[in-house]
Amino acid sequence: MTATTLNTTKSTEIFTAAQGLMPGGVSSPVRAFKSVGGQPIVFDRVNGAYIWDVDGNKYIDYVGTWGPAICGHAHPDVISALKTTLDNGTSFGAPCAQENLLAEMVISAVPSIEMVRFVNSGTEACMSVLRLMRAFTGRDKIIKFEGCYHGHADMFLVKAGSGVATLGLPDSPGVPKTTTANTLTAPYNDLEAVKKLFEENPEQIAGVILEPVVGNSGFLPPDAGFLEGLRVLTEDNGALLVFDEVMTGFRIAYGGAQAKFNVTPDLTTLGKVIGGGLPVGAYGGRKDIMSMVAPAGPMYQAGTLSGNPLAMTAGIKTLEILNREGQYEYLEKVTSKLIAGLLDVAKETGHAACGGSISGMFGFFFTEGPVHNFDDAKKSDTAKFGKFHRGMLEHGVYLAPSQFEAGFTSLSHTDVEIDKTIDAAKKVMSSLES
Numbered sequence: 001m002t003a004t005t006l007n008t009t010k011s012t013e014i015f016t017a018a019q020g021l022m023p024g025g026v027s028s029p030v031r032a033f034k035s036v037g038g039q040p041i042v043f044d045r046v047n048g049a050y051i052w053d054v055d056g057n058k059y060i061d062y063v064g065t066w067g068p069a070i071c072g073h074a075h076p077d078v079i080s081a082l083k084t085t086l087d088n089g090t091s092f093g094a095p096c097a098q099e100n101l102l103a104e105m106v107i108s109a110v111p112s113i114e115m116v117r118f119v120n121s122g123t124e125a126c127m128s129v130l131r132l133m134r135a136f137t138g139r140d141k142i143i144k145f146e147g148c149y150h151g152h153a154d155m156f157l158v159k160a161g162s163g164v165a166t167l168g169l170p171d172s173p174g175v176p177k178t179t180t181a182n183t184l185t186a187p188y189n190d191l192e193a194v195k196k197l198f199e200e201n202p203e204q205i206a207g208v209i210l211e212p213v214v215g216n217s218g219f220l221p222p223d224a225g226f227l228e229g230l231r232v233l234t235e236d237n238g239a240l241l242v243f244d245e246v247m248t249g250f251r252i253a254y255g256g257a258q259a260k261f262n263v264t265p266d267l268t269t270l271g272k273v274i275g276g277g278l279p280v281g282a283y284g285g286r287k288d289i290m291s292m293v294a295p296a297g298p299m300y301q302a303g304t305l306s307g308n309p310l311a312m313t314a315g316i317k318t319l320e321i322l323n324r325e326g327q328y329e330y331l332e333k334v335t336s337k338l339i340a341g342l343l344d345v346a347k348e349t350g351h352a353a354c355g356g357s358i359s360g361m362f363g364f365f366f367t368e369g370p371v372h373n374f375d376d377a378k379k380s381d382t383a384k385f386g387k388f389h390r391g392m393l394e395h396g397v398y399l400a401p402s403q404f405e406a407g408f409t410s411l412s413h414t415d416v417e418i419d420k421t422i423d424a425a426k427k428v429m430s431s432l433e434s
Ligand SMILES: Cc1ncc(COP(=O)(O)O)c(C=O)c1O
Pocket: 066, 121, 122, 123, 124, 126, 149, 150, 151, 152, 211, 215, 216, 244, 245, 246, 247, 271, 272, 281
């Protein structure tokens, strides 16, 4: 490696101590760098397109706190609005006016959403929407796709792999087989497999849930006709179509992937961007379905901190910024330049690679491709990705520490950061064996 070796003395010290305090030293698993190897970095501060670690190293950030930082970290408008709200306290556990404002913004932006319920995370949004799918249809089974992540609730932790896929075997100890027995899975982009599941389980399937653009198998867009086909299949079978837009909502487009691809699901989950960096999730959709949620209807779901004024304020300001003229065109421009540059570098340096981007979301795989589903994605050279990841860190670029995570840009990423990143990739890829 030609770059300076990072000084990560303080990171190492803090992470070593953390390992005795928290499982694996982290509050969420991917942060432990297990899939790329090497020492995780402990961070200190973020601003714009940059993140600093506790040893003072500065990185161009393509994780963006896993998606929320779409306006750039610590955007001055968001921080200033938060300071004003903070002066009135942090949480009321009661209605606040900011909830109405964020709800109105979400409803007017996202085609499927006529009514919305705020929660505190994407996981909570997805587990609640699942209960609603079942409550509304009176059916228990659901279809999810291999490689799609819908948070860590039991029902979604089904092994996304070939043989066991449709058997509903749980992915984690502690998840009872009975809980996942009603979770059927199909390969992403495979309409025939979904059709077959509907035929094999007549009038038993409550609905189909998916990431309309997958970010949890790496970046994986839907094939032409896939989303439209699911819309028809669900309607024909009296089932609901649910888009998990926790990652894609307000990122792929202001109205999410459903606006971009012009396919309207019955229900949608949101998170990440709508919290502007604070813990928020939401689920929403058709009024007749949402009217089943307590206290309007009988389906129970609640939350102590749900809709708190601080989180709502960060969401409102973030959406206000995103709704300004030209923001998504800008994200498209910088991100497509980045991915084109990375793929060119891979080609020049003799590495098999494929990838793509939409708006401010991107990904690439160390495999020839094409990648249509998780099995294709798993053909990637993950050992090479680990070395690439480390090399990029050494050159001041922070990528998600897994081959199977999408990357994110922000409105603060400019040509300067993109050019530096491509230049770093050239140095790192040249040093890797092809
Ligand atoms: C598509 C999708 N759904 C749900 C979740 C879970 O959200 P959270 O981590 O906020 O619980 C994630 C998290 O990455 C996600 O990407």
